[in-house]
Amino acid sequence: MYTDDYKAEPFWWKAAPRPEPSDEVLPDHIDVAIVGAGYTGLHTALQTARAGLSTLVLDADVLGFGCSSRNGGQVSPSIKGSFPHLEKRYGRATAIQLLREGIESMSFTEAFIASENIDCNWERCGRFSGAHSPKIYEATAKSLETLPSEVAFPWHMVPRSDQRSEIGSDFYHGGTVYPDHAALDPGRYHQGLLARTIEAGATAVGDCAVERIERNGNGFRVHTPRGVVNVRQVAIATNGYTGSATGWLRRRVIPIGSYIIATEPLDEDLAAELSPHNRVMSDSRKVVFYYRLSPDRRRMVFGGRVALKETDPAVSAPRLREEMLKLFPQLSDARISHSWMGFVAYTFDELPHVGEIDGMHFAMGYCGSGVGLAGYCGSLMGRKIAGDKDARSVFSEINFSTRPLYSGNPWFLAPSIAYYKLKDRLT
Numbered sequence: 001m002y003t004d005d006y007k008a009e010p011f012w013w014k015a016a017p018r019p020e021p022s023d024e025v026l027p028d029h030i031d032v033a034i035v036g037a038g039y040t041g042l043h044t045a046l047q048t049a050r051a052g053l054s055t056l057v058l059d060a061d062v063l064g065f066g067c068s069s070r071n072g073g074q075v076s077p078s079i080k081g082s083f084p085h086l087e088k089r090y091g092r093a094t095a096i097q098l099l100r101e102g103i104e105s106m107s108f109t110e111a112f113i114a115s116e117n118i119d120c121n122w123e124r125c126g127r128f129s130g131a132h133s134p135k136i137y138e139a140t141a142k143s144l145e146t147l148p149s150e151v152a153f154p155w156h157m158v159p160r161s162d163q164r165s166e167i168g169s170d171f172y173h174g175g176t177v178y179p180d181h182a183a184l185d186p187g188r189y190h191q192g193l194l195a196r197t198i199e200a201g202a203t204a205v206g207d208c209a210v211e212r213i214e215r216n217g218n219g220f221r222v223h224t225p226r227g228v229v230n231v232r233q234v235a236i237a238t239n240g241y242t243g244s245a246t247g248w249l250r251r252r253v254i255p256i257g258s259y260i261i262a263t264e265p266l267d268e269d270l271a272a273e274l275s276p277h278n279r280v281m282s283d284s285r286k287v288v289f290y291y292r293l294s295p296d297r298r299r300m301v302f303g304g305r306v307a308l309k310e311t312d313p314a315v316s317a318p319r320l321r322e323e324m325l326k327l328f329p330q331l332s333d334a335r336i337s338h339s340w341m342g343f344v345a346y347t348f349d350e351l352p353h354v355g356e357i358d359g360m361h362f363a364m365g366y367c368g369s370g371v372g373l374a375g376y377c378g379s380l381m382g383r384k385i386a387g388d389k390d391a392r393s394v395f396s397e398i399n400f401s402t403r404p405l406y407s408g409n410p411w412f413l414a415p416s417i418a419y420y421k422l423k424d425r426l427t
């Protein structure tokens with residue numbers, strides 16, 4: 001099942017190897033300390049460094065160790081929940097604003113990559129989303145037809161009879177094409193973003209976990225194994241890796257494993273058959289599968305939630321392969337070259353949150369869809385720290401709630417996922 005050069009690490013690290021650890025000495029004093037060096041933390045740092053604030057980004061592991069160099073590279077507006085659901089819960093104006101900012105996060109990312117000249121295969125390739133039942137196909141069309149004009153985006157339905165024009169599979173009951181959705185190479189995006197952040201004057205240090213943060217007058221003392229740093233402002237950008245150093249946040253995010261495999265290079269004709277328009281692809285199941293071709297259009301990169309907390313790719317790879325073959329039996333001879341996982345952060349309301357707690361800034365909770373949102377929210381957090389009064393977002397206005405007795409260990413995940421799997425089978 002595996003290639004001879006199989007690696008239990010992200011395929012993206014081949015083109016964008018993770019930076020070597022450095023033994024950099026930490027400064028005694030700094031204006032801004034940022035915890036987490038993924039898209040959120042680096043976008044925050046870019047804003048604060050360019051505003052002239054001395055900026056230090058710390059990561060517990062190699063820089064970009066978290067989701068930001070592990071994801072599927074699929075970029076979409078990313079706000080979960082249908083418009084009627086959001087409207088019922090938050091009112092019409094807020095629902096519209098939530099969807100608007102989701103759409104804006106895509107244009108933000110596109111404009112950022114272009115203006116910073118980051119070479120990461122950004123492409124508005126569009127998405128095909130397969131309907132897992134005829135009922136869902138009809139319901140999707142109906143719900144898209146009733147979207148208010150303020151948040152309308154292009155889409156069209158593809159009936160099952162035409163499905164092969166979009167995907168080399170008969171698994172679905174038709175689907176929807178969203179031509180605006182995009183793809184990028186997540187590792188190279190992170191690499192380019194890191195380079196710009198360092199050029200802007202920020203310092204980024206890996207293998208340096210923040211163990212504790214305490215208030216110190218108007219500022220903070222940030223404790224790490226390499227010493228204590230006195231800082232004026234702190235930003236938390238730890239998303240699905242949020243730990244005990246920030247207990248209030250840990251009680252508000254639910255870490256869930258997401259798993260991916262990449263195949264060896266495929267025959268060009270086979271790859272073109274699987275994805276004729278080279279779109280990003282996913283489906284309507286709540287326990288979703290997401291997949292695409294690699295930027296060179298030769299490998300299948302296939303992801304999904306085949307476990308909850310499992311961190312050993314040797315366990316998740318065979319399960320993912322089995323799911324991949326249900327969609328694409330043509331891949332039965334394709335060997336797996338890479339297998340990896342990462343922890344995304346869900347929230348109880350399935351929305352991202354940007355805000356302040358005890359004087360510390362935070363941005364997190366992208367619910368598995370943060371390639372666009374993390375940069376958007378991180379940039380917003382950086383602008384807020386730098387004193388930009390226009391840095392406002394609806395993601396700061398919604399209460400960031402937890403649940404009684406939840407301390408960061410999601411004991412309820414297994415029954416919830418079992419319920420959603422059953423629901424997927426029945427709808």
Ligand SMILES: Cc1cc2nc3c(=O)[nH]c(=O)nc-3n(C[C@H](O)[C@H](O)[C@H](O)COP(=O)(O)OP(=O)(O)OC[C@H]3O[C@@H](n4cnc5c(N)ncnc54)[C@H](O)[C@@H]3O)c2cc1C
Pocket residue numbers: 035036037038039040041058059060061063064065066067068069070071072073074075076078208209210211237238239240241242243245258259260290303340341342343344363364366367368369370371372374
């Ligand atoms: C397998 C997988 C597939 C995905 N696919 C997609 C996709 O196709 N499209 C999409 O939109 N989203 C996708 N996502 C989600 C997306 O990648 C994330 O939402 C986004 O990268 C989050 O960025 P971040 O910077 O907030 O967090 P991360 O990139 O996870 O960074 C958080 C960092 O914080 C560090 N950290 C934690 N605690 C400490 C501490 N105490 N001290 C110092 N550092 C600390 C961690 O080491 C980590 O590097 C996927 C995620 C995974 C795991």
